[in-house]
Amino acid sequence: MSARETGKGPVVAIIGGGFSGAATAFHLARLLPAGAADIVVVEPREGLGYGRRPILHIASMCRRRG
8 A cells, every 4th residue: 555545654756757857766666665655756758767868968068067
């Protein structure tokens, strides 16, 4: 039974299912005890983990800046 159904525990809303949102949801689900919280990802696109820019592009931008 979920935390919301029992009335106990928080509901964690993650806005955006890009790489960071998907990774956050994954790690929260892995680290929290079962049933401790409901994790909801709000994402208008079909899949999770896809950002606006390819990951390699972001990595190359970070290397150039610092």
